[in-house]
Structure formats: C-alpha cells, structure tokens
Amino acid sequence: MRILVVNVNTTDSITQAIARQAQAAAAPGTEIIGLTPDFGADSIEGNFESYLAAIAVMDKVMSYDQPFDAVIQAGYGEHGREGLQELLNVPVVDITDAAASTAMYVGRAYSVVTTLDRTVPLIEDRLRLSGLWDRCASVRASGLAVLELEESPERALEAIVRQAELAVSEDRAEVICLGCGGMAGLDEQIRQRTGVPVIDGVSAAVTVAESLVRLGLSTSKVRTYAQPRPKVISGWAAKFMR
Template sequence: MRILVMNPNTTASMTASIRAIAEASASPGTEILATEPLWGPESIEGHFEGYLSAAAVLDRLTTIDVPFDALVMAGFGEPGREGAQEVLDGPVLDIAECAAQMAMLLGHSYGVVTTLDRAVPQIEDRLRTAGLLQRCASVRATGLGVLELEEDPEVTVKAVIATARRLIEEDRAEVICLGCGGMAGLQEKVSAALGVPVVDGVAAAVKFAEACHELGLSTSKVRSFAGPRPKTIGSWPLSTHLRDAR
C-alpha cells in the first residue's frame, strides 16, 4: 500500500524527520510519501496558523498526482482532518487521535508532552471532540516552539523527558504521547529514561493506516463525511491561481 504523510507546516526539514519515522514504522511493502503544503505557515502555534494550514493542506491534496491508499495528517490535533475525510476515499488518520488510541491500549491513563503552553487548550479540545480526553491525565508544555525542536536535539530531548516525568510523577500518567510531529523519533530515548511506554503519533498513525487498508476499511460516506456537494468555489485551488499570477 501507499501512505501519504502530510506535514501541515511548510518546513521541509520537519517533513524529512516525519518521513523518517514513518518509513521506519511501516511494514515491508508499504510505501511512504511525505510532503508539506505549497504555501502557509512555517510552523503552527495557534488557531490562526492552524486554520491557514488546514486550507493549505486541503489545497495541497488537490495537487498530488500520485495515487495513495491512506492519508496521515502529521499535526497533533490540527484542524482540517474532517475536510480531508470528505474529499478522500481512503482512510484519513490524525496523529493526535492515533497516539491517544494507542496509548489507551497500553495503560489506564496517558499524558501528552507538547510544545508551547498555548497549544494545551487546542490539544485538549481535539481530544475532547474525539472522545479521548477522559483518560488523559494531563497535557503539559515543554516551552519550546515548534521550530526550536530542531535547533538543539539534546536540549529538546531533555525538555521532553523533564516534562514527561512531571506527567508521570505528578499527574499519574502511565503512558506518554509525543504531542507534536516535530518530536518524531524521540520515543525510544524518552521511554528508556522514564521506563514507561512512549507513543509517537506518526508511527501509530502509520500502523493504524496499514490496519485499515488490510481490513478493507475506510471513512464512512453516508452522512458526516459525504463528499462535498458540487458548487463553484472561487479561486480554488488557490495554489493554481498563485502559480499563474507569478
């Protein structure tokens, strides 16, 4: 099968990191394609950038000329997933929901380590909407911005471990979820330091995508995620108009 992994921001180096963990997690015979939007914010740290990213991701999906069987959206709780479910026939997996679902198979409660404190309410809202917040012990922030995660890997690992330790010791979390696509690949170091399961959302989403494909399952189209009704949408897709204007 072929899985498209979509980094919701435009930072190519982060796409490369996400691609690496996706490829390492994929089964033999699974091909990973990884990309990012053609326009939009370089990182997502708030509602404004999140909604811009959602539009940019949906725009990018209209330009992909290679068929794929499933989409993994590699932003932790990003908006736009439901739109992708409407326009695509294959399953669409969000790494926040996949990480939480996987974590709940491994312990009574889970905690999420994320970037800035302003991301905490957004992640909580996403988990609440998905019906996954009840078993979340807490969402805690490292204080590192999304782009800062790549600046000094040693500092990032220490910050994630320190934050995760508080989730375990103070909030009684039994499993840790890495709450940002930019943290992809850190799960082994964090788990070794703390002695608890650590779930990388990209890896979890890849495995869920493979399971859906092997079971012949996809998004229900009978109601909530039926395809968009035919109508005129001005200047859409936006990337085509931007290209023609140059």
C-alpha cells in the same frame, strides 16, 4: 500500499524527519510519501496558522496526482481532519488521534507532552472532538517552540523528559504521547528516561493507516463525512475544484 504523510508546516526538513520516522514504522511493502504544503507557516503554534495549514494540507493532498491508499495528517492538535475525510475515499489518520488510541492500549491514562503552552488548548479540543479525551491525564507543554526542537535536540529532550516525569508522578499518566510531529525519533530515549511507554504519533498513525487499509475499511460516507455537495467555488479557492 502507498501512504501520504503530510506535514502541516512548510519546513521541508521536518517533512523529511517525519517521513523517515513513518518509513521506519511501516510494514514491508508500504511506501511512504512525505508531502510539504505549498503555503502557510514554517511552524504551527496556534489557531490562525493551524487553520491555514488545514487548507494547505487539503490543497496538497488533492493535487497529488498518483494513487494512494491512506493519508496521515502529521500535525498534533491541528484543524482539518474532517475536511480531508469529506474530500477523500481513503482513510485519513490524524497523529493526535493515533497516539491517543494507541496509548490507551498500553496504560490506563496517558499524557501528551507538547511544545508551547499555547498549543495545549488546541490538542485538548481535538481530543475532545475525536472522543479520545476520557483517559487523557494531562496535556503538558515543554516550553520549546517547534523549530527549537530541531535546533536544540538536547535541550528539547531534557524539557520533554521533565514534563513526562511530572505527568507520571503528578497526573498519574501511565503512557506518554509525544505531542508534536517534530518530536519524531525521540521516543526511545524518553522511554528509557521515564520508564513508561512512549508513543510517537507518526509511527502509531502508520500502523493505524495500514491496519485500516488491510481491513478494507474507509471513512463512512452516510453523514458527517459525505462527499462535499456540488458548489460554486470561486476566488482563490477555485483551485480546489480542478
């Protein structure tokens, strides 16, 4: 089984970290292919960049020329999932959803700890639309930017732990979701520090994708995610038609 794990930003080191995390979570026989978009921002912390990422991810996936069995969109709270679901016949898993649906099996309420405060509304919106909001106790910001996670892992850990503890004590979360693809690998340390299960979205998404493939399930094509209709697509975007 081959699963594409697509980073949403153009920072290759993050793609590599995500792919390592994904491969570690994968079952024997699952091949993980990490992809970095060809254009866009080096980190995504807002709607403008996220919309760019949405098409950059579609562009990258649609131009991948080998067969694959599933796609993981490895950005937390980003736009674009529904577009991929229309374009592809294999399952598409967003790590925002995978973390949330996994969290709900191990606790009554979960919180997400993410990077900057400005990304909180994006995550909330994505969870609302995917129907996984009801048991969300809170989405909390650590105050660190995506790229700071790589630069200052110690500081990042402390900031995330602090918010995770507040989520448990104030918001009654019983599970923590790590709300950024770039936090891959911190789950074990945060679990030890907080005493609650901690979900890494990339790992969770790998198991969801593998499960869908093994069950022979893929995106329903009867309505929302039906194949795009034939259109005249012009300008730069015409490359999507090749």
